[in-house]
Amino acid sequence: MRLRFTKMQGAGNDFVVIDATRQPFALTPEQMRRLGDRRFGVGCDQILVIEPSNDAGADFRYRIFNNTGAEVEHCGNGSRCFVRYVVDAGLTDKREVVVDTMNRRLRLQLQDDGRVTVDMGAPVFDHAALPFDASGLTPRYVNGFELWPVQGVELAVLSMGNPHAVQRVDDVETAPVATLGPAIEHDARFPRRVNAGFMQVLARDRIALRVFERDAGETLACGTGACAAVVAGIRLGWLDAAVEVQTRGGQLRIEWAGGASPVRMTGPATRVFDGEITL
Numbered sequence: 001m002r003l004r005f006t007k008m009q010g011a012g013n014d015f016v017v018i019d020a021t022r023q024p025f026a027l028t029p030e031q032m033r034r035l036g037d038r039r040f041g042v043g044c045d046q047i048l049v050i051e052p053s054n055d056a057g058a059d060f061r062y063r064i065f066n067n068t069g070a071e072v073e074h075c076g077n078g079s080r081c082f083v084r085y086v087v088d089a090g091l092t093d094k095r096e097v098v099v100d101t102m103n104r105r106l107r108l109q110l111q112d113d114g115r116v117t118v119d120m121g122a123p124v125f126d127h128a129a130l131p132f133d134a135s136g137l138t139p140r141y142v143n144g145f146e147l148w149p150v151q152g153v154e155l156a157v158l159s160m161g162n163p164h165a166v167q168r169v170d171d172v173e174t175a176p177v178a179t180l181g182p183a184i185e186h187d188a189r190f191p192r193r194v195n196a197g198f199m200q201v202l203a204r205d206r207i208a209l210r211v212f213e214r215d216a217g218e219t220l221a222c223g224t225g226a227c228a229a230v231v232a233g234i235r236l237g238w239l240d241a242a243v244e245v246q247t248r249g250g251q252l253r254i255e256w257a258g259g260a261s262p263v264r265m266t267g268p269a270t271r272v273f274d275g276e277i278t279l
């Protein structure tokens, strides 16, 4: 089948965007794996599928698939690219767009400087939301927040709609992301696996972050991972309410006022090229 797509990236996290409002989306997981393959296909970290909304409260639905073909709950960098796409493609004349993902309703705002601000919803600390099996473990409490001993390190665990396990490291550049990342991702205590964050605190309003993503491996940036790292850092008493996150692919700004308030993320969203592929 012939498929039109738009290649986009948000802080180096890259996506194949499929507009299912203008062409049918019916790819098998194998076809999605080929689409996402950097040698046999287009290549991307995730595939984003834009669909009409079937709910009066939202302008669109958007589905997210890792490049393995696995459908997932949330993608922060992808949400910014989604709104950049729908505005540039003329699918909406709004500059504040409401979109439904698998389990969240997001509000996205296109800024005058071209960046996009996303209300990412509130973090969830209930272990069942990841899920995370803490049975038999004793956490260390820092500032009243738990750090869990897993794979020989201390993890803060939380959900941004998708599961995250964040640890503090002295230097992200020398952190063992390539080995410890997959070990955490596949640890049995995360039955649906997990995104593993490595956070270096540079100041109370600045961190460096690398994320070994579930399925996709290390990406140049992870939006939900940046939200999870900042929320964990605030809960642990290391960070203030507004933090600049330096990733390998660019900079994100994350704000969280605590409690049940939503996490706000601001960052770039760029169209790279349009194309067609036969799958």
Ligand SMILES: N[C@H](CCC[C@H](N)C(=O)O)C(=O)O
Pocket (backbone or CB within 6 Å): 013, 045, 046, 066, 072, 073, 074, 075, 076, 077, 078, 162, 163, 195, 213, 214, 215, 216, 219, 221, 222, 223, 224, 225
């Ligand atoms: N790998 C993630 C999905 C993509 C998240 C990331 N690309 C972002 O920007 O939030 C997961 O399996 O939960």
